Amino acid sequence: MATAEHGDLLSQGGANLRRRRRVDRIMRGSAVAAALVAVAILVIVVASVAIKGASQLSISFLVKDPVQTLQGVGGGIANAIVGSAVVVAFAAAMALPFGVLVAIYLTEFSNHSTARAIRLVLDLLNGMPSIVIAVFCYGLIVESEGHQSGFAASIALAIIMIPLIARTTSEMLTLVPRDLRDASYALGISRWRTIIGIVLPSALGGILTGAVLAIARAAGETAPMLLLSSVYGNNTTVSIFSGAVPNIPFDIYQDSESAVPALHAVAWGAALVLVVIILAGNLGARTMLARQRRKMTAR
Amino acid sequence: MSTANPAAGALASTRGSVDRLGDRLLTSVTVLASLTAAALIALILYKLIDGASGAIGDFGIAFLWHTTWNPTTAVGVVNANMFGAGVLLYGTVVTSAIALLLAVPLGVGIGIFLSLMAPGRVGAIIGPLVELLAAVPSVILGLWGIIVLGPFLRSTIEPALHDVLGWIPIFGAPSTTGLGVFTAGVVLAIMVLPIMAAVSRDLFLTVPRELRDGALALGSTRWEMIRGVVLDSSRAGLAAATILGLSRALGEAIAVTQVIGAGNAIHGNLFDTGDTFASRIADQFLDASGRWTSALFYCAVVLLVLELLVNIAAQLIVRRYERRMGIAR
Numbered sequence: 001m002a003t004a005e006h007g008d009l010l011s012q013g014g015a016n017l018r019r020r021r022r023v024d025r026i027m028r029g030s031a032v033a034a035a036l037v038a039v040a041i042l043v044i045v046v047a048s049v050a051i052k053g054a055s056q057l058s059i060s061f062l063v064k065d066p067v068q069t070l071q072g073v074g075g076g077i078a079n080a081i082v083g084s085a086v087v088v089a090f091a092a093a094m095a096l097p098f099g100v101l102v103a104i105y106l107t108e109f110s111n112h113s114t115a116r117a118i119r120l121v122l123d124l125l126n127g128m129p130s131i132v133i134a135v136f137c138y139g140l141i142v143e144s145e146g147h148q149s150g151f152a153a154s155i156a157l158a159i160i161m162i163p164l165i166a167r168t169t170s171e172m173l174t175l176v177p178r179d180l181r182d183a184s185y186a187l188g189i190s191r192w193r194t195i196i197g198i199v200l201p202s203a204l205g206g207i208l209t210g211a212v213l214a215i216a217r218a219a220g221e222t223a224p225m226l227l228l229s230s231v232y233g234n235n236t237t238v239s240i241f242s243g244a245v246p247n248i249p250f251d252i253y254q255d256s257e258s259a260v261p262a263l264h265a266v267a268w269g270a271a272l273v274l275v276v277i278i279l280a281g282n283l284g285a286r287t288m289l290a291r292q293r294r295k296m297t298a299r
Numbered sequence: 300m301s302t303a304n305p306a307a308g309a310l311a312s313t314r315g316s317v318d319r320l321g322d323r324l325l326t327s328v329t330v331l332a333s334l335t336a337a338a339l340i341a342l343i344l345y346k347l348i349d350g351a352s353g354a355i356g357d358f359g360i361a362f363l364w365h366t367t368w369n370p371t372t373a374v375g376v377v378n379a380n381m382f383g384a385g386v387l388l389y390g391t392v393v394t395s396a397i398a399l400l401l402a403v404p405l406g407v408g409i410g411i412f413l414s415l416m417a418p419g420r421v422g423a424i425i426g427p428l429v430e431l432l433a434a435v436p437s438v439i440l441g442l443w444g445i446i447v448l449g450p451f452l453r454s455t456i457e458p459a460l461h462d463v464l465g466w467i468p469i470f471g472a473p474s475t476t477g478l479g480v481f482t483a484g485v486v487l488a489i490m491v492l493p494i495m496a497a498v499s500r501d502l503f504l505t506v507p508r509e510l511r512d513g514a515l516a517l518g519s520t521r522w523e524m525i526r527g528v529v530l531d532s533s534r535a536g537l538a539a540a541t542i543l544g545l546s547r548a549l550g551e552a553i554a555v556t557q558v559i560g561a562g563n564a565i566h567g568n569l570f571d572t573g574d575t576f577a578s579r580i581a582d583q584f585l586d587a588s589g590r591w592t593s594a595l596f597y598c599a600v601v602l603l604v605l606e607l608l609v610n611i612a613a614q615l616i617v618r619r620y621e622r623r624m625g626i627a628r
Contacts, residue, residue: 020523023520024520027522027526031409034404034408034412035408035409038409038425038429038492039429041489042429042431045440045489046435048443049443052446101328101331101333105330105333109326121337124607125340128550128606129550129602131552131581131599132599132602133343135350135580135599140346143350159339190318190321192318193318195325217434220435220438223552223581226553226584227581227585249436252442253438256438256442257557271442274436278434282431282434
């Protein structure tokens with residue numbers, strides 16, 4: 001197909017070379033412009049959050065619970081920061097071992113067809129809209145318990161994190177050199193000891209950075225919070241089983257929908273806190289991941 | 300490694316049975332985890348259909364195109380407690396179409412720039428920046444959409460489009476709030492863009508250097524080389540990437556709810572309000588009860604089925620393409 005095209009191009013050549021050069025310049029200019037647009041969007045979004053959030057940010061915004069008075073809103077978002085941390089930590093504690101086990105199966109025990117099936121399962125889980133997972137967890141937990149809970153939100157976040165963790169982990173396990181395993185087997189060490197004692201530790205850095213990326217993704221998920229952990233008060237609470245737990249994403253969502261300008265300001269402040277956490281986690285993890293990949297492939 | 304060796308030595312006497320047990324245990328635990336992941340998808344499908352069974356029984360497949368969505372249960376109201384998702388289907392299709400129309404060309408352009416044009420250091424900075432855009436939570440894009448993007452579109456882009464293309468009904472009068480289907484489509488485009496850019500960059504990097512050099516040696520300009528060789532050999536991959544972008548756009552609930560204006564009618568004018576399957580769930584789920592909840596579960600079922608179809612379609616395209624390439628080599 002490509003060769004036929006070249007024939008055409010060749011026969012046309014010369015006659016309208018100037019037009020072709022102009023098209024070439026325009027199209028390549030458009031590609032540069034496209035890249036600039038994407039960078040500009042990121043800069044504008046992050047700058048909006050930074051500028052509008054910075055005026056709200058203070059120590060007391062981070063360490064005080066919100067106070068609603070007749071005069072307006074005051075205090076901070078400490079309840080949401082603590083709640084988000086607890087819900088996400090609980091989700092990670094469930095998703096990390098689960099995702100790593102799936103990855104071990106995928107790279108160490110599966111054959112061609114089961115590997116393909118599990119990859120499909122992970123892709124489908126990964127592509128599942130978070131609102132669908134939220135509705136599922138609502139039907140599974142909230143409906144049967146009769147109340148929202150931070151735990152239900154943790155389960156939903158864990159389902160979102162599992163395919164992400166399984167994917168990066170299996171990528172990292174595949175990068176562990178074959179020689180390392182062979183050397184271990186040659187010494188008479190069994191398979192499970194080789195995997196747990198040698199393969200996993202040498203991929204540990206990559207697995208953990210993958211986990212950080214998944215946590216950063218889960219920390220900003222709002223749909224599960226909206227359905228599963230959104231009816232809460234102003235106090236800091238960490239009891240995730242007894243009811244909804246305050247969290248940053250739902251604070252932002254609720255305040256953004258409000259008509260009160262003071263609440264918009266709180267939303268920007270909370271957004272700045274969330275963006276800083278997420279972008280820091282992403283940048284750190286990406287740098288570490290690139291280093292890890294280089295280290296493993298260089299061997 | 301240093302820890303495994305002495306450990307293995309010390310256990311030499313009982314090693315045989317312990318190792319057999321250990322191997323079997325690790326295998327079965329990992330198999331169990333994998334089966335659980337697969338069972339999870341089945342459980343999700345079951346639970347959603349179970350929740351939607353009332354609405355599925357009452358409205359059947361016609362739910363998809365009926366445009367009445369009336370949660371009121373008051374006696375004497377026409378069409379009380381009747382639900383149809385026609386408005387949502389329309390909103391979902393239109394917002395996703397806007398998102399893809401904007402994000403696919405832009406994303407492919409970024410892919411071309413990053414893979415074929417950018418000098419090493421520039422690419423090493425811009426590439427990660429584009430990927431970081433994907434890390435911005437949707438709720439923050441939504442907040443930005445309400446307060447920054449929406450007013451900007453209302454005051455600048457929408458009047459301009461209306462003035463120039465106003466004779467086409469879809470570019471009607473600009474919205475009064477900045478919230479509407481068009482704004483939702485633009486926000487979705489921003490979410491799809493990083494996916495398209497990253498996938499097309501990776502695709503273009505796999506096109507063999509000899510093919511590209513061959514085209515240039517035949518006298519093609521760089522763009523003719525890109526169009527004839529790079530884009531042509533990446534068609535299947537680009538189609539799959541577009542489908543994945545579509546699946547992202549279809550399912551986004553939060554940012555769309557924030558900027559689409561929660562309309563309950565089909566408007567030809569893109570600048571008017573609307574709603575999508577996902578945003579309707581996010582908007583109404585906590586207020587709903589009874590048949591209303593069941594109808595929202597039905598929306599979730601539709602989303603899930605769409606997502607499964609879309610993902611499997613992308614897989615099939617890639618697989619067919621790989622097979623063709625395998626034969627060609």
